Amino acid sequence: MRAALFVTCVNDALYPRTGVAVVRLLERLGVTVDFPAAQSCCGQPQYNTGHRYETEPLLRRTARAFAGHAHVVTPSGSCAAMLREHYPRIGRKAAEEGRGGELADLAAELAPRVYELTEFLVDVLGVTDVGAYFPHTVTYHPSCHGLRALGLGERPRRLLAAVRGLDLVELPGAEECCGFGGTFALKNPDVSAAMGTDKADRAAATGAEVLCGADNSCLAHLDGLLRRTGSPLRTLHLAEILAATEDEGPPR
Amino acid sequence: MPAFPPFPEAARQAVGDGVLRANLRHATHTIRDKRARAVAELADWDRLRAAGKAVKDHTLRHLDHYLVQLEEAVTAAGGTVHWAVDADEANRIVTALVLATGEREVVKVKSMATQEIGLNEALAAAGIAAYETDLAELIVQLGHDRPSHILVPAIHRNRAEIRDIFRTEMGRWGRPAPEGLGDDPRELAEAARLHLREKFLRAKVAVSGANFMVAETGTLVVFESEGNGRMCLTLPETLISVVGIEKVVPTFRDLEVFLQTLPRSSTAERMNPYTTLWTGTTEGDGPAAFHLVLLDNGRTDTLADATGRQALRCIRCSACLNVCPVYERAGGHAYGSVHPGPIGAILSPQLRGTASAIDASLPYASTLCGACYEVCPVAIDIPEVLVHLRERIAQGGPVTRNGVRVRIRPARGHTAERAAMRAARLLLDHPGALSTATRLLARARRLRPRRLPGPGRAWTDTRELPELPAESFRAWWTRERGTPR
Ligand code: SF4
Numbered sequence: 001m002r003a004a005l006f007v008t009c010v011n012d013a014l015y016p017r018t019g020v021a022v023v024r025l026l027e028r029l030g031v032t033v034d035f036p037a038a039q040s041c042c043g044q045p046q047y048n049t050g051h052r053y054e055t056e057p058l059l060r061r062t063a064r065a066f067a068g069h070a071h072v073v074t075p076s077g078s079c080a081a082m083l084r085e086h087y088p089r090i091g092r093k094a095a096e097e098g099r100g101g102e103l104a105d106l107a108a109e110l111a112p113r114v115y116e117l118t119e120f121l122v123d124v125l126g127v128t129d130v131g132a133y134f135p136h137t138v139t140y141h142p143s144c145h146g147l148r149a150l151g152l153g154e155r156p157r158r159l160l161a162a163v164r165g166l167d168l169v170e171l172p173g174a175e176e177c178c179g180f181g182g183t184f185a186l187k188n189p190d191v192s193a194a195m196g197t198d199k200a201d202r203a204a205a206t207g208a209e210v211l212c213g214a215d216n217s218c219l220a221h222l223d224g225l226l227r228r229t230g231s232p233l234r235t236l237h238l239a240e241i242l243a244a245t246e247d248e249g250p251p252r
Numbered sequence: 253m254p255a256f257p258p259f260p261e262a263a264r265q266a267v268g269d270g271v272l273r274a275n276l277r278h279a280t281h282t283i284r285d286k287r288a289r290a291v292a293e294l295a296d297w298d299r300l301r302a303a304g305k306a307v308k309d310h311t312l313r314h315l316d317h318y319l320v321q322l323e324e325a326v327t328a329a330g331g332t333v334h335w336a337v338d339a340d341e342a343n344r345i346v347t348a349l350v351l352a353t354g355e356r357e358v359v360k361v362k363s364m365a366t367q368e369i370g371l372n373e374a375l376a377a378a379g380i381a382a383y384e385t386d387l388a389e390l391i392v393q394l395g396h397d398r399p400s401h402i403l404v405p406a407i408h409r410n411r412a413e414i415r416d417i418f419r420t421e422m423g424r425w426g427r428p429a430p431e432g433l434g435d436d437p438r439e440l441a442e443a444a445r446l447h448l449r450e451k452f453l454r455a456k457v458a459v460s461g462a463n464f465m466v467a468e469t470g471t472l473v474v475f476e477s478e479g480n481g482r483m484c485l486t487l488p489e490t491l492i493s494v495v496g497i498e499k500v501v502p503t504f505r506d507l508e509v510f511l512q513t514l515p516r517s518s519t520a521e522r523m524n525p526y527t528t529l530w531t532g533t534t535e536g537d538g539p540a541a542f543h544l545v546l547l548d549n550g551r552t553d554t555l556a557d558a559t560g561r562q563a564l565r566c567i568r569c570s571a572c573l574n575v576c577p578v579y580e581r582a583g584g585h586a587y588g589s590v591h592p593g594p595i596g597a598i599l600s601p602q603l604r605g606t607a608s609a610i611d612a613s614l615p616y617a618s619t620l621c622g623a624c625y626e627v628c629p630v631a632i633d634i635p636e637v638l639v640h641l642r643e644r645i646a647q648g649g650p651v652t653r654n655g656v657r658v659r660i661r662p663a664r665g666h667t668a669e670r671a672a673m674r675a676a677r678l679l680l681d682h683p684g685a686l687s688t689a690t691r692l693l694a695r696a697r698r699l700r701p702r703r704l705p706g707p708g709r710a711w712t713d714t715r716e717l718p719e720l721p722a723e724s725f726r727a728w729w730t731r732e733r734g735t736p737r
Contacts (some may be wrong), residue, residue: 007725013693013724015725016724035736037726040680040683041680042320046676047639050639050642050643051646051647054627078465125645144620144622145721148623176623177623179619184618184620185711186707186708188578189260189711189713189714190260190261193619195578195712202492207681221715224718225714234374234722
């Protein structure tokens with residue numbers, strides 16, 4: 001099995017540990033990982049802020065970078081949703097506006113090959129026990145795009161539940177948005193922080209040591225709030241927990 | 253229309269108001285949990301949702317046909333139909349109709365359409381007093397306040413606040429509140445009942461909206477919980493209904509779907525306590541004169557937009573408000589519109605246009621979390637429309653205004669953002685330059701400031717910045733695996 005990693009711009013620049021964890025995890029499961037150099041940002045920040053034209057070159061770039069790869073895996077529900085849900089929309093609109101069908105074709109060709117990490121593990125590789133060891137109390141926040149746009153359902157929790165040593169505690173109000181929302185965090189900082197604070201408080205009240213998620217953007221927002229208040233709760237991407245083993249510990 | 257501050261500003265005040273946040277939190281969480289249980293009882297919810305969407309889409313596609321059919325049916329049943337292109341025209345029509353009866357007061361059934369056009373204010377200017385009879389609307393009216401929720405306009409008020417409003421204000425409008433009124437809900441409801449009864453028995457003219465209009469029979473329908481609407485719809489001599497043109501459905505049978513989905517979505521009840529249907533006039537039964545004012549006010553323009561038109565499917569159940577985490581913190585007033593919450597964020601900028609600061613800020617009043625789409629009983633993809641409207645604001649685009657197709661320019665204040673987005677895209681579209689940038693960033697990691705200037709301040713005011721890693725993923729891969737393919 002081969003898979004191409006779409007690491008996402010946020011992970012590339014700010015959370016390389018997550019990318020490294022995905023590589024270690026997939027290789028441990030017998031997957032050969034490719035990392036196409038031409039990849040970049042998926043264009044979601046631009047698209048969601050209303051700058052659709054600016055996303056078109058990035059759609060073209062992403063689709064071309066991953067052409068010929070049967071499985072494109074990404075550790076971000078939100079970027080997966082961009083490639084799978086919104087690229088076809090952007091392509092369709094470009095065609096409607098008389099700018100040819102190239103983007104639509106590129107999007108249609110790419111979309112069905114895109115997998116969020118937990119989908120790839122559970123649906124394609126057919127594993128829930130990935131052989132991880134992580135002796136900590138963990139609570140899981142399902143980010144909205146993974147939850148609603150992709151319908152990840154129980155996949156992340158099933159993967160976590162199979163980790164040895166891990167004590168999974170339920171997060172009350174788990175399905176409520178953390179308030180990050182991309183540029184929403186900058187355009188509506190007060191509401192964003194209020195939502196995030198409620199989420200962070202509920203996570204802290206579970207008594208967990210680690211707040212886990214599958215989208216580093218949401219985690220960056222929550223982590224920023226937690227650290228500002230000096231909370232001992234730390235945030236960690238799901239991939240890093242799944243990559244952790246008895247011998248190695250979490251990757252760094 | 254008063255000038256409302258843009259959403260982020262209005263929301264900031266609400267976020268800082270502890271009582272308001274507690275009131276909203278309590279109310280929305282209670283109703284959202286009940287709704288989820290009421291919906292879960294129906295095994296065919298998804299099919300009902302699809303059916304509701306299909307009925308509305310079909311009607312909207314053939315709206316011209318069904319509206320003409322409706323007009324014929326209403327006329328044949330003894331009613332009179334008036335067409336109003338905008339709020340001013342609708343207000344002029346209603347005012348003239350009331351004045352023609354010789355009356356100087358009207359009782360009102362809770363209606364979004366009359367709020368949208370500011371009817372009460374227009375009537376007041378003509379010397380006509382309009383009395384709201386819905387309990388929550390009464391609270392809002394007596395409190396000199398604005399509604400903050402579609403279904404529960406006084407959701408932002410708690411019991412103690414309501415008691416105070418009743419005590420000080422009821423007497424100025426009619427029967428005063430009973431001596432020593434407490435804040436027990438039953439006591440409050442009884443006070444309102446006595447106050448309102450006097451008005452029902454006196455009123456000769458009533459003004460209503462409608463949840464649905466049936467084209468084949470000319471029947472109008474109101475769903476309600478308290479029965480005050482039914483009093484207004486049956487006791488007065490003249491009934492004037494102001495209804496948005498999108499409220500029509502083709503046949504009586506189509507109501508079947510909405511009779512199931514609307515109450516469950518809005519009040520979390522299997523069936524609303526009162527459903528009143530009226531068709532024209534009947535000798536010796538109900539109002540002797542019936543007028544229907546069909547309101548456009550931006551609806552046909554909205555219909556011209558292929559993505560945005562789905563907002564017209566809305567049946568005003570308010571489920572999207574109750575699940576919206578942004579609404580919960582910001583409150584209804586922050587939306588500067590009679591339609592608050594997620595539906596308001598997509599409806600108001602379409603009905604009113606995006607020229608004002610508040611309307612240009614509304615499509616950004618969402619994290620795009622998708623909870624609103626998930627609960628909507630007519631499957632309006634609110635996040636899709638939000639992004640579509642953001643495009644209109646950020647990069648301009650075609651819109652229809654008063655029936656004319658025009659291209660609008662990007663909204664003011666978005667120039668800097670456009671430049672930043674373009675710069676970011678240029679960088680992101682050149683991975684070589686991008687990796688240089690991340691390398692430089694990594695080298696500067698020790699200089700990381702605690703507070704950022706410019707728009708970044710919005711982040712660092714409340715949150716820490718992420719730690720910068722020593723090397724990017726790309727750099728790690730190259731070090732470990734050689735040049736990426
Ligand atoms: S948009 Fe949907 S959920 Fe919101 S009020 Fe309208 S019908 Fe109800």
